[in-house]
Amino acid sequence: MANVLILGAGYAGLRAAKLLAKHASQLTITIVNDHPYHYESTQLHEVAVGNKEPADITFSLRASLPDNVNLVVDTVTKIDRDQQRVELAHHDPLPYDYLINSLGFESETFGIPGAEENALPLIDIDTAVAARKHLEETLAHFSQSQDPDDLRIIVCGAGFTSIEYLGELVHRLPKLIDQYHLPADQIKIDCIEAMPKVLPMFSQDLADYAVHYLESHGVTFHTSTPITQIDPGVVHSKDTSYTAHTIIWTTGVQGSHVIADSGYAQKRNRVMVQDDLTVKDHPNEYIIGDVSAVPDPASGRLYPTTAQIAIAQADTAAHNIRAQVSGRTPSKFTFHSLGTVCSLGPTSGVAEINMLGHWKFKGVIVGPLKKLVNDRSVLELANVRTMLESN
Structure with missing residues (x-):
């Protein structure tokens, strides 16, 4: 054999x-x-913001693998x-x-000085949980510190993961504002991107929709702004610096x-x-x-x-x-390709689907599409029972 x-x-x-x-x-x-589990890496941003728990996007490998497959952890x-x-x-x-x-x-990190030490990546369950813990603790700390940088969040990169993270973030922020009694008008979210375009995998109209949606919820985009260095609490781009006590690294x-x-x-x-x-x-x-x-x-x-x-x-x-x-x-x-679906939190998003033609979607309809994609993924990897338990 x-x-x-x-x-x-x-x-x-x-x-x-x-x-x-x-x-x-x-x-x-x-x-x-x-690890003895599989995690849905396409949903790590939801855990990192706190809209989902790790158990919501993981399932046991041994329980999902066929009996005739040996598992070594x-x-x-x-x-x-x-x-x-x-x-x-x-x-x-x-x-x-x-x-x-x-x-x-x-x-x-593309060799950018300080990126590994001073920014929070989203690459697995542990880093997503660490990012959530840091975000919540930093926002909660403002009541004692009154430091405006506790209310500032920088997302490095404007690719797929960055945009989905931002969508989840702006969706959860109202709850965090109420929970920690924060001044909503002082919260600042910056997204810093080296390239001139956000979401280049989408048509311009859908990319524009995503940008406008996030801007309307308080995100400021800085495109054509290559990051040159990251110090504790500071992101540098040539002669410009941006300060925040939460720096999320999703550049690639x-x-x-x-x-x-x-x-x-x-x-x-x-x-x-x-x-x-x-x-x-x-x-x-x-x-x-x-x-x-x-x-x-x-x-x-x-x-x-x-x-x-x-x-x-x-x-x-x-x-x-x-x-x-x-x-x-x-x-x-x-x-x-069957297409691409990018969520902007659970209630909005953009999508291009290549089935029975080429279809474009934006807004609330993308939420059910995203869930369909996630369920299909679990079914292809495991079984019906695992898919149903993940809902």
């Missing part, structure tokens, strides 16, 4: 395990993950490709015949550092893969999800790292491993 080892139980890894488990008579399947430290084994922090190395590397993402992500540590040819810890998602000269090794770099044949640009594409990659990787074990030719990866 072929030994398949899957690294990471995010969208890509968990989906691949579920599909391969249907063919366990030919395979031994093991998945390695840092440990941290991957290195991939020994010559020996075909994976080194772990607390267990003996695990050998493999086929490897699916879906190790996930880490925060990207990179792949797991294990990629570079294991000697891959990589950029930002993402590996350029073959058209079947394998690594050059390693036909038994698949790299998918946030650690893969896949060019769009139409544009030549790399696909963005999204949950939707990670699940599609998992489908291809699982299919190709089954093909290789059976002596058939692997298939090329193809991807057709």
